[in-house]
Amino acid sequence: MLAGSGHSVTVIEQDPRMLDRLGEGHGCRTVVGNGLDEDVMEAAGIREADAFFTVTRGDNTNLMAAQIAQLRFKVARVCAKVNDPLRAAEYRKLGVLCISPNLLTAGMMQSWLLEEPFRSVDSYNELEEVEKVT
């Protein structure tokens, strides 16, 4: 999506076979390696990056990668996928935009059911919503 809208995108992926899923003509640069490895991050050009997204399956992996990007490479905008809403709330305080896909999906489904207009990402992500859920 980002590459399609004219941004320069690099994808870091540990498993080269997964990169096939990007399909052809995706327009992204790809780097094979561990995203927690600072050398790999540098090879991916993180020093020039305006934004860093970390979206692996592991919450802690994403949070660690986000903090490396934030603290070592001073990337201005860092966003992590964090499934656990409580962990997400804690790290949002530290300036990492944490998005909890499950919470977001559940919130949007609820909005659809109640026939209310869809709200902003933040409002679905908020801790008050979490407390209602938990």
Added chain:
Amino acid sequence: MYVVVVGGGKVGTYLAKRLLSEDKEVLILEKDPDQHAVLQAQFREIAMLGDGCEVRVQKTAGFQRADVVVAVTGEDEDNLIISQMASRTWGVDRTVARVNDPSHTWLFQQVGVSATVSATDVIYHLIEQEISPGQLIPLAALKMGNIEVVEATLTSRSPSVGRRVKDLELPPKSNIVWMHRGDEGTIVNGETELQAGDLVVALVPTEHEAKLREIL
């Protein structure tokens, strides 16, 4: 003293045993049910099944009243998040984390983990000691400013032997602070003349450790 150990592998198990033998109150958290069963056979009720990264598990485990939380799972990312949550969410004063990849140590220190332990680093240092004639043994790394406390035993081949401490041209911000000669330990000053067989203790910034080794 209440100590929560997260990760019931070999390190966690031996640590829990050791702490128990010193009459500390211990809880050992393990997320794998099979490994937890093994722990339960040995530790009974102080082995708890659960993912130490989850807030609810942390609450049940009593992070809020823990004096120390030790994160010794096999994954650096888990150890980082566990110790960070322990101090941020639960206000635990002392957190200790195992770091498998030493290149991540800076991150643990920067986010406020009280102490980090890296077997990789320790083994590396031991190998270094075997091959370097200076025999500089790191005793402790002080958190502030990357200062290390090191110990060295001088031999007849040591370049520093027969010279006064003030003539040694020690690296910046470092000093020899203490010495053990024969049966006696003394504070070292500039006039102290070093002899073969002296065991000296020095403070040195990590980046100048190699230089100090050359001089000694």
